[in-house]
Amino acid sequence: xxxxxxxxxxxxxxxxxxxxxxxxxxxxxxxxxxxxxxxxxxxxxxxxxxxxxxxxxxxxxxxxxxxxxxxxxxxxxxxxxxxxxxxxxxxxxxxxxxxxxxxxxxxxxxxxxxxxxxxxxxxxxxxxxxxxxxxxxxxxxxxxxxxxxxxxxxxxxxxxxxxxxxxxxxxxxxxxxxxxxxxxxxxxxxxxxxxxxxxxxxxxxxxxxxxxxxxxxxxxxxxxxxxxxxxxxxxxxxxxxxxxxxxxxxxxxxxxxxxxxxxxxxxxxxxxxxxxxxxxxxxxxxxxxxxxxxxxxxxxxxxxxxxxxxxxxxxxxxxxxxxxxxxxxxxxxxxxxxxxxxxxxxxxxxxxxxxxxxxxxxxxxxxxxxxxxxxxxxxxxxxxxxxxxxxxxxxxxxxxxxxxxxxxxxxxxxxxxxxxxxxxxxx
Amino acid sequence: xxxxxxxxxxxxxxxxxxxxxxxxxxxxxxxxxxxxxxxxxxxxxxxxxxxxxxxxxxxxxxxxxxxxxxxxxxxxxxxxxxxxxxxxxxxxxxxxxxxxxxxxxxxxxxxxxxxxxxxxxxxxxxxxxxxxxxxxxxxxxxxxxxxxxxxxxxxxxxxxxxxxxxxxxxxxxxxxxxxxxxxxxxxxxxxxxxxxxxxxxxxxxxxxxxxxxxxxxxxxxxxxxxxxxxxxxxxxxxxxxxxxxxxxxxxxxxxxxxxxxxxxxxxxxxxxxxxxxxxxxxxxxxxxxxxxxxxxxxxxxxxxxxxxxxxxxxxxxxxxxxxxxxxxxxxxxxxxxxxxxxxxxxxxxxxxxxxxxxxxxxxxxxxxxxxxxxxxxxxxxxxxxxxxxxxxxxxxxxxxxxxxxxxxxxxxxxxxxxxxxxxxxxx
Numbered sequence: 001x002x003x004x005x006x007x008x009x010x011x012x013x014x015x016x017x018x019x020x021x022x023x024x025x026x027x028x029x030x031x032x033x034x035x036x037x038x039x040x041x042x043x044x045x046x047x048x049x050x051x052x053x054x055x056x057x058x059x060x061x062x063x064x065x066x067x068x069x070x071x072x073x074x075x076x077x078x079x080x081x082x083x084x085x086x087x088x089x090x091x092x093x094x095x096x097x098x099x100x101x102x103x104x105x106x107x108x109x110x111x112x113x114x115x116x117x118x119x120x121x122x123x124x125x126x127x128x129x130x131x132x133x134x135x136x137x138x139x140x141x142x143x144x145x146x147x148x149x150x151x152x153x154x155x156x157x158x159x160x161x162x163x164x165x166x167x168x169x170x171x172x173x174x175x176x177x178x179x180x181x182x183x184x185x186x187x188x189x190x191x192x193x194x195x196x197x198x199x200x201x202x203x204x205x206x207x208x209x210x211x212x213x214x215x216x217x218x219x220x221x222x223x224x225x226x227x228x229x230x231x232x233x234x235x236x237x238x239x240x241x242x243x244x245x246x247x248x249x250x251x252x253x254x255x256x257x258x259x260x261x262x263x264x265x266x267x268x269x270x271x272x273x274x275x276x277x278x279x280x281x282x283x284x285x286x287x288x289x290x291x292x293x294x295x296x297x298x299x300x301x302x303x304x305x306x307x308x309x310x311x312x313x314x315x316x317x318x319x320x321x322x323x324x325x326x327x328x329x330x331x332x333x334x335x336x337x338x339x340x341x342x343x344x345x346x347x348x349x350x351x352x353x354x355x356x357x358x359x360x361x362x363x364x365x366x367x368x369x370x371x372x373x374x375x376x377x378x379x380x381x382x383x384x385x386x387x388x389x390x391x392x393x394x395x396x397x398x399x400x401x402x403x404x405x406x407x408x409x410x411x412x413x414x415x416x417x418x419x420x421x422x423x424x425x426x427x
Numbered sequence: 428x429x430x431x432x433x434x435x436x437x438x439x440x441x442x443x444x445x446x447x448x449x450x451x452x453x454x455x456x457x458x459x460x461x462x463x464x465x466x467x468x469x470x471x472x473x474x475x476x477x478x479x480x481x482x483x484x485x486x487x488x489x490x491x492x493x494x495x496x497x498x499x500x501x502x503x504x505x506x507x508x509x510x511x512x513x514x515x516x517x518x519x520x521x522x523x524x525x526x527x528x529x530x531x532x533x534x535x536x537x538x539x540x541x542x543x544x545x546x547x548x549x550x551x552x553x554x555x556x557x558x559x560x561x562x563x564x565x566x567x568x569x570x571x572x573x574x575x576x577x578x579x580x581x582x583x584x585x586x587x588x589x590x591x592x593x594x595x596x597x598x599x600x601x602x603x604x605x606x607x608x609x610x611x612x613x614x615x616x617x618x619x620x621x622x623x624x625x626x627x628x629x630x631x632x633x634x635x636x637x638x639x640x641x642x643x644x645x646x647x648x649x650x651x652x653x654x655x656x657x658x659x660x661x662x663x664x665x666x667x668x669x670x671x672x673x674x675x676x677x678x679x680x681x682x683x684x685x686x687x688x689x690x691x692x693x694x695x696x697x698x699x700x701x702x703x704x705x706x707x708x709x710x711x712x713x714x715x716x717x718x719x720x721x722x723x724x725x726x727x728x729x730x731x732x733x734x735x736x737x738x739x740x741x742x743x744x745x746x747x748x749x750x751x752x753x754x755x756x757x758x759x760x761x762x763x764x765x766x767x768x769x770x771x772x773x774x775x776x777x778x779x780x781x782x783x784x785x786x787x788x789x790x791x792x793x794x795x796x797x798x799x800x801x802x803x804x805x806x807x808x809x810x811x812x813x814x815x816x817x818x819x820x821x822x823x824x825x826x827x828x829x830x831x832x833x834x835x836x837x838x839x840x841x842x843x844x845x846x847x848x849x850x851x852x853x854x
Contacts, residue, residue, distance in 0.1 A: 156836070162657075162693055163836045164686040170832040174784035205685040205708065209633075209661045218656025219693075229645025229663050230589075234636045236658035237689055258632040259591040262664055266589055266646075281632070357601035405597040409583070409590045 076195040082157035103133035107191040116377040208235035208288030212270035213249040239290040256307040310398035311369040340426035346392040358403040384427035503622040509584035530560035534618040543804040635662035635715030639697035640676040666717040683734040737825035738796040767853035773819040785830040811854035
């Protein structure tokens with residue numbers, strides 16, 4: 001206790017009364033605790049036969065003997081994509097010359113063709129596919145669109161440039177009519193060619209930012225994320241030009257919201273507890289998901305998630321963790337295995353004595369979403385998550401990360417997160 | 428012509444047929460043309476008595492003899508904000524001791540108290556203000572909220588940290604009830620203290636990114652925006668920690684949309700034509716507006732805007748240029764004078780032969796917004812803008828920046844923008 005008294009206190013006297021501040025150990029102790037957690041979890045993973053993601057050889061679809069065969073896509077180089085497209089077109093030319101007509105064989109992306117694989121902890125596509133013939137009234141339009149998209153992607157391969165989905169749509173508005181049509185066919189084309197959408201050089205808008213103990217190259221420029229001020233570095237939209245990741249961080253802190261990110265960036269939390277802080281500012285976008293996965297895979301760091309205590313916070317966690325249904329064919333490349341739910345968890349509301357007026361009543365829709373989530377495989381496989389979600393649905397209360405501000409603006413960075421690390425309180 | 432034929436062509440043969448590609452001069456010629464434009468416009472401004480924003484002494488409210496007196500706020504240091512708050516509170520204590528009770532004198536931010544000043548080309552507040560007494564049923568709540576916000580801002584001054592509006596709301600949900608109430612009083616407090624909202628250390632979420640020929644410091648770190656890959660640098664939320672801007676750019680290119688920004692960033696357009704490229708990804712946020720203004724003021728560069736050809740594109744331009752009505756008290760600090768409308772302009776649709784199918788019909792709401800804009804002072808003072816907007820409303824057609832992709836993905840960076848610069852085609 002004497003030791004703790006000597007620690008530098010905030011000028012504010014009321015800080016003494018902050019819940020749990022008094023039980024915080026010195027930073028060095030917390031860091032040692034964390035390091036021993038990391039090394040023990042690596043050992044445990046090795047003991048479990050290398051099945052965990054922390055080990056050097058993660059499981060792939062091919063390692064499993066599944067009853068139904070499944071389909072996954074891979075990151076392909078631009079020249080491979082080009083070759084794949086040319087192969088498809090040559091096949092079709094042969095089919096036409098042989099008198100068998102013109103049709104594409106397109107993998108089905110429907111929900112009925114999706115499968116959650118517990119061993120991989122993500123959704124994959126089963127192998128059903130449908131024929132898309134040109135000589136049919138019902139599919140002639142889609143076949144034409146597919147051909148056009150293939151031609152456009154082929155152009156991107158030749159020019160070695162990236163474009164957005166919106167750009168793609170605008171190259172032939174007359175044909176595509178609206179963007180949902182070109183977007184859907186773009187996903188079909190990814191599946192057909194067996195490559196990720198980012199391999200097609202079609203990128204989504206960038207939203208995410210990263211700050212902290214990370215150095216990486218973006219399009220040839222070396223970026224040091226400890227020297228990015230408070231704004232941080234915008235996460236590049238084209239992951240294929242990101243490389244050379246280096247870090248002395250102990251963990252990756254995945255933050256749902258902008259406001260919490262800014263608090264931590266301004267306080268340079270990553271200098272007190274070496275970490276990389278990343279946020280997609282709400283719904284995870286493809287660029288941020290790819291970037292998080294790349295960090296996790298290359299740096300082999302634990303990922304701790306800080307999200308709102310509501311069903312959507314958990315949903316966001318699930319999209320990072322096991323993918324969205326819409327892009328399940330690409331789940332191997334977009335998902336980050338083994339994300340830990342740090343907070344704000346429903347049980348934190350009482351534990352941290354979040355005042356009643358900072359908790360919000362859940363709406364009917366919230367409660368329904370929460371109950372639906374309880375049926376999801378990725379929740380069910382984690383008993384701790386089920387317990388927390390049950391508590392949320394039962395208490396009918398939710399809370400944002402900002403609710404911690406009721407104890408002072410810096411409670412998040414000065415007490416809540418350090419204590420979470422000290423108590424290794426994640427699920 | 429012989430010279431032009433020798434220029435490196437795209438591999439794509441169809442590029443030869445791209446509209447206007449054949450009349451493009453070599454880059455060096457375009458750059459010389461642009462440099463002479465800049466120097467002649469500086470001379471013209473000097474000749475006009477230094478009234479233009481390009482000169483070193485921009486007009487301020489104090490320079491004008493307006494019939495009604497107006498109110499503007501200034502950037503204050505944290506310690507000045509602290510002093511201002513303490514002054515207000517001491518005055519109130521004196522008033523209470525003198526038996527005159529407890530009330531704030533709050534400037535009115537209503538539309539009726541706003542004035543467009545053509546000489547300054549922005550909206551300012553007139554000097555009407557209202558009393559907010561504590562001892563009145565109708566204002567007791569607002570007076571209490573005002574007091575609480577003052578106390579919280581005072582805390583920020585002491586701790587020297589930044590928080591978001593959301594954080595502020597969560598410090599006392601019971602009192603504020605919903606965030607619109609704390610947000611509104613926050614703007615009141617800015618006006619009362621006579622300082623900008625960013626001086627209060629309350630920041631908005633960051634959205635914008637910047638890339639190109641700019642070096643600046645963010646929270647003490649030097650950032651070189653030519654070395655930010657394709658992702659660019661996230662614009663810092665707290666402008667007071669941004670400084671030391673240096674640049675060899677010839678102009679600032681303000682882009683409405685993410686997709687166009689990414690095209691230009693990937694093509695490193697700023698290396699072909701030295702410029703700084705900035706976008707707020709849609710609606711301008713406060714951080715991007717402050718950043719753009721700071722660049723314009725410190726670097727004295729022309730600002731060229733690339734927005735969609737629709738009423739909202741022009742509206743976005745107007746928010747950067749002369750402010751939003753909601754924050755008119757802060758217009759001097761948030762607005763960037765003398766932004767040029769480069770494109771996509773309604774007249775470009777025919778000039779650049781944008782295919783019919785890439786033009787979209789305007790909705791009733793679009794047309795109404797367009798007509799409303801024709802009544803706005805900031806449009807009326809620029810005859811070229813009026814003409815373009817009239818053309819838009821008459822033709823009932825709009826187009827996005829991406830419509831240029833119908834000529835190929837790189838038409839924007841390889842033909843459209845260079846030609847605009849060559850022909851100095853902006854309004």
